[in-house]
Amino acid sequence: MxxxxxxxxxxxxxxxxxxxxxxxxxxxxxxxxxxxxxxxxxxxxxxxxxxxxxxxxxxxxxxxxxxxxxxxxxxxxxxxxxxxxxxxxxxxxxxxxxxxxxxxxxxxxxxxxxxxxxxxxxxxxxxxxxxxxxxxxxDATPIPPTPRRAAAPAPARAASAPASAVRSGRTPAFRLQDFRIVLIGTSTGGPVALQKVLTALPADFPLPLLLVQHMPASFTPAFAQRLDTLCAIRVREARNGDGLEPGLALLAPGGRQMVLESRAGKARIRVMDSDPEQHYRPCVDVSFQSVAPVFGRQTLAIIMTGMGADGREGVRLLKDKGAQVWTQDEASCVVFGMPAAVAEAGLSDRVLPVDEIGTLLASGMKAHA
Incomplete structure (x- = not known):
């Protein structure tokens, strides 16, 4: 056809x-x-x-x-x-x-x-x-309507468990206090999906977030500014030497790579030129892999809508360190590529509709308090 x-x-x-x-x-x-x-x-x-x-x-x-x-x-x-x-x-x-x-x-x-x-x-x-x-x-299923923040988010629930959860016989419990950082990787459909997730978070969200969205260099400043205007948390484009702060989301600059380094016991952002052979600039794999040795099991990694498989290898390294991984479900994705690659590799702990990801993140604050 x-x-x-x-x-x-x-x-x-x-x-x-x-x-x-x-x-x-x-x-x-x-x-x-x-x-x-x-x-x-x-x-x-x-x-x-x-x-x-x-x-x-x-x-x-x-x-x-x-x-x-x-x-x-x-x-x-x-x-x-x-x-x-x-x-x-x-x-x-x-x-x-x-x-x-x-x-x-x-x-x-x-x-x-x-x-x-x-x-x-x-x-x-x-x-x-x-x-x-x-x-x-x-499939006779309506195309998802224009993605907008729901007036009343649906109660959080764990969707059908992926292979890794099925093997263990349960979906891992989620407690925000188990983590020190949240990573989110997206591509096609990502701008609206990120907006849905981040606008669900309160201003006092206790963890820093790193965002990697495939986007040109001229777009990321405007996108970060738009998210910052819409969200209760703070959002801005990452700069070289940035530290991590609770309730601050740093967006990887377009056309470059954002990595996390540990300097004198403190986590700092390094923004660097991309390897000419690197297809994605910024690249989810590059950013996620850099977080693994810094925060390891205290990392929550989320892969949402996008073409291809960027993020799978970064998630694999994080999983080896004991991190928890969420993926967006197929029905709410514009393109079910990146989340599918992670889920099919047995690396996803939760599969969630996009409307429930932010809600579940925010609900984890109760245990964190």
Missing amino acids: SVRVLVVDDSGFFRRRVVAILNADPGIEVIGQAANGREAVVEALKLKPDVITMDIEMPVMDGITAVRHIMARRPVPVLMFSSLTHEGAQATLDALDAGAADFLPKRFEDIAGDREEALRVLRRRVRTLGLRHTQTRT
Whole structure:
């Protein structure tokens, strides 16, 4: 079954370019085009695509408004094309908050240094989002609505236990007092998932948090600022030499690597350039592996929505030290890649819907008090 795509952009040249790139993949079929947001809404309802690629700045109706209309009427994965500027970051985050699933730079040379690799990334991203949608549609399960913080979070519960828990015959008990740090790794769908989790935490949350989200360098300052505005805890982009503080979440800077080091008995952040061979910048594995020798079993690691398997090897090293690991469940993921890789390796202690992760973290404070 081919992934059916609607391409939306006010530039006819760019539309033709995207159509040619996508149609070169036998698993993708472009079924329509639109030149503005209003046309996109009409075509989305008429053609019922599996994926929509969407520009942000367009006449008549912009891409963000179009995403809101589409999500309200017929939710479908939307891949935004964004400029790598501060203004582009703000607009892209608005689009993700409106319900878009993911984004890519509009300049293909910003996706990857090699042109052919950039085209492969675009096709792979469209296929992954589309197959997730067709699977959901085949299962007759509604696409998850625009992720927003629930007015009244559901009571925390442990979902179906993964392999590691099944072998032990129980899901490990959760007590916040057993930990000294919380790690969260995310990719596709991560900005909204992180917002859901972090907004559930109170200002007096007693542990520091390290966040690793696959994101360009121009986006992470704006994303950290947005989270800081929305959350009761403090959130900011990590800086070299930062110490850890209760209720402070440090976001790995885009395009670089964030690691934790122990200096004179104190844990400090080191932000460093990435190895050219490292695919993810920042990389969940790199950050998580650096925490293992510092906090070991006193670490709570959480892997949420995202493509690929980044985080699995970092989690494996943490598990060897006795750390506890949670993964987001498939139903609430935009892409069940990273959490699946961890769960399938038997490394997950709890599998939870995204709405319950923050709630459970906050509930652990009762035992911590």
